[in-house]
Amino acid sequence: MTAVTKERGRPRKFDRDQVLRLAMEVFLDRGYDGASVGDLTTAMGINAPSLYAAFGCKEALFREALDLYVTSAGPRTRDELHKRDVTAREAIQAMLREAARRFGEGRGCLVVLGATHRTTENEAVFHDLAERRNETQSLIRRRLKQGVADGDVPSKVDISTVAAFYATVLNGLSLQARDGASRKQLMGVVDCAMKAWVGLVGAT
Template sequence: MRSTENQQTGVLKRRGRPPSFNYDEALEKAMQTFWMYGYEGTSMAALIEAMEMNKPSIYAAFGNKEALFNQALEKYVSGPSAFLKDALKEPTSYLVAKKFLTKAVALLTQQQKPRGCMIVQGALSCGPEAEMMQKKLIAYRANSEALFKERFDLAKANADLPKEVNTSALAKYVATIHQGISVQAFSGASKDALMEIVDIAMQSWPSKVNAE
């Protein structure tokens, strides 16, 4: 009887949380999987394989799929996508936009990372069951636009942008270029090709005061 109990315990250990379980490493693998396939396109089977954990262990450590996605999304925003905050600190509106788009191209075309932006790609098309996640991703994008508008309002107050500039439209312009870059990167566009797009976009910037 004891031998049978030991065998059962051994099976549970092998199927449960790995002995060397590392929360950050497991979450990183989940983030990469969601980044590659989107929320709806990522199955629990894919997460189990990527994280090397069984379903009960994933639920115990991270919660359900929705909770895990939320944690992975936060990791993406504070990690790979954190260059947005750095870009907003640039001294001119021109450099804010240029740094943001340049860093975006670098990230979204990395060979070692999934192509495209996790926030953009994940919100493009979702079924009814993923509608809440889609709305969450759209809210993230809207927040980014709001941060750009706030920064461009400051630039306008400092005479870095002309008084007639519509800062809401300018913020959406930057966001739209970024979203286009994400889709193009996902489709296989090269870094050089996308940087040419950034260069063209920056040529139409309303002000180049202290641009370089």
């Protein structure tokens, strides 16, 4: 099927996907503003012109790295929240555990920590990340509503506030991870948050 179109011109010396992954690691370690193009090119093992030819600019590179993170390296929060064959409680618990499991090596989430302050040069990136965080909280809210529809969440529950609570814990996990918390400790925090469920929502 897919016709293997012959590449024209001099071929690249590096694997685009591979160096993108390396760039993602740098952004995870230092954030968008803290990662200089010099840091990136060094880690990726290429020179600046190659980076710009392949990715456009620093911001575009970050966007690609962010996409890679969300779709593969980061916690699959969306996937867990979209599962419909479980209760809302089980879905949210799975989401938090997935996050605790992924935030191992003291780095936390790229969406949460990628740009923690709005500056003149990160404007667009900051906005994009804020939107993604907002979307996550919105997804939690919707999953709770689904729970009401499914009958495993009482209809009198204050959905928005409970969603904000679990979003706060989810985001807080990134900060704990950055401060060196182990996977085991993070999992303990998640267990605490889930023990709150009965008091917040009701037994299910």
